[in-house]
Amino acid sequence: MGDASRCAQLVVTELLGVGVQEVVLSPGSRSAPLAYELFEADKIGLLRLHVRIDERTAGFLALGLAKASERPVAVITTSGTAAANVHPAVMEAFHSHVPLIVLTADRPRAVRYAGGNQTTDQAGLFARHVRAETQIDDNPATPRSWRFELGRVLTAATGARSGTPGPVHINVSFSEPLVPGPESPPIQPEMTVFPRTWQAEPVELTPGPQTLVVAGAMSPAAGAAARAFAERADLPLLAESVSNARGGPNALTTGRLLLRTELGEEIERVIMFGHPTLSRPVLRLLARDDLDLVIVSSTAEWIDPGTSARVVADAVALDPAGDDWRSRWGEADESMKIRLNSLLDGLPYLSGPTVAGRLWSALGSADTLVVGSSSPVRDLDLATVTPDPPAVYANRGLAGIDGTVSTAIGVGLIVERPTHALMGDETFLHDTTGLITGQLEQRPNLRILVANDNGGSIFATLEHGHPTHSSSYERIFGTPHDVDIERLATATGAGYSRVETADQLDEVLAEPPLGIEVVEAVIDRRLRRVLDNQIGALC
Known part of the structure; x- marks a missing residue:
């Protein structure tokens, strides 16, 4: 029975x-x-x-x-x-x-x-x-x-x-009855599983090759370890926005742009942490046949986007080279950053990179950030590096847009401190049921910043956005939805505000979030491909 x-x-x-x-x-x-x-x-x-x-x-x-x-x-x-x-x-x-x-x-x-x-x-x-x-x-x-x-x-x-x-x-x-019956004595657990324990000895790497550290999506603890390694070894650090390593003196603001320059061609070895997926220049670098690729992974599985790794290790150690390699990257990054920020600050409209950059600058180590996939996470990858960035979470295992609102609420409920989430409008709409939180349930202090360009602007930066495909683009890639986000947010009990300029956004970000609130940043995506080309021309 x-x-x-x-x-x-x-x-x-x-x-x-x-x-x-x-x-x-x-x-x-x-x-x-x-x-x-x-x-x-x-x-x-x-x-x-x-x-x-x-x-x-x-x-x-x-x-x-x-x-x-x-x-x-x-x-x-x-x-x-x-x-x-x-x-x-x-x-x-x-x-x-x-x-x-x-x-x-x-x-x-x-x-x-x-x-x-x-x-x-x-x-x-x-x-x-x-x-x-x-x-x-x-x-x-x-x-x-x-x-x-x-x-x-x-x-x-x-x-x-x-x-x-x-x-x-x-x-x-379960068979019926499905409701509790007479109380039965508790079942005592009988098995204890002891975890495997080992202390990985770092693999000593040979000094010499011109080395770049690449950090992809990781937990805050793993990201901090990657950052610390780069600083100990005095190496340039190309840390993606979701790596939790994008901070400090070695991290590059414009690393993905610098890969397209002569400096990028000089790279002989990459030490890779985490799961890098955000940019094609990084993926092309990792696939180079002449590259010595070292992967650091704490699990039995590892990520190798270019299927070219020669070393996979739990940990590595490397003495500083003592040359000007890192300083050359730092100088090139500073020059590129000035030109990039000048371009973005001079735009007569609110852009995705501007929204992401202003958010990143407003947050510090006492904050938490959840980032959606598609354009926002790549826009954040151009934000100016800060000394003490927030802890960052993102669903980069498969890089899907679904479930981002719910993931952000879950993160906010755990950290119990001011939490922000940056996502596009389609990512937001894909998980609007995540806003439905019953009156008996706990709510975090979470501000959801929606970069709303009324469709899928990321496709404009890809081959699908080329003018030769203009007749079909808007219907099958642009997908304008014209949803009234204010009504949607307020219907679920969330707070709402709308910003159309960078100054308005700064004003909103100056105050911490209270409860779940939605901030709609209105962006015009018609110039997205033009802006992407302008950024690429900086190289």
């Missing part, structure tokens, strides 16, 4: 055992046994429960909570299409090494192929995008096997044994 409540109790106990402190729940009847247990655990402070009506939003909220806390976070759904809606967040978590625990409720196996309501085959639902998966049935009641399966899968999520954390899928078949 099944025991849904006892099974749900064990699931929650094991979640707590691996350090889960945040759980996101989307309501449903079949998942009710878990919902009741989580409600009670939240009530006595064992964890914090977040409830969202949209499973896709719930998945990305959990992703943001996990990114910022660097702890495993669970998301709970009922059966059917509800479970499938978490898949985009699972994919991002897989490629970002984020410990996301997806718990999907299911009908008993006996009704799976009999046309039961909201019933489909959920086994293997997330295919190769999870580190591990399991099927648990509350009928028959077998706590020992439940515990074993949960321990195996949750250990895979944390990466305690593999060194590579990531999402996992636990599909639980």
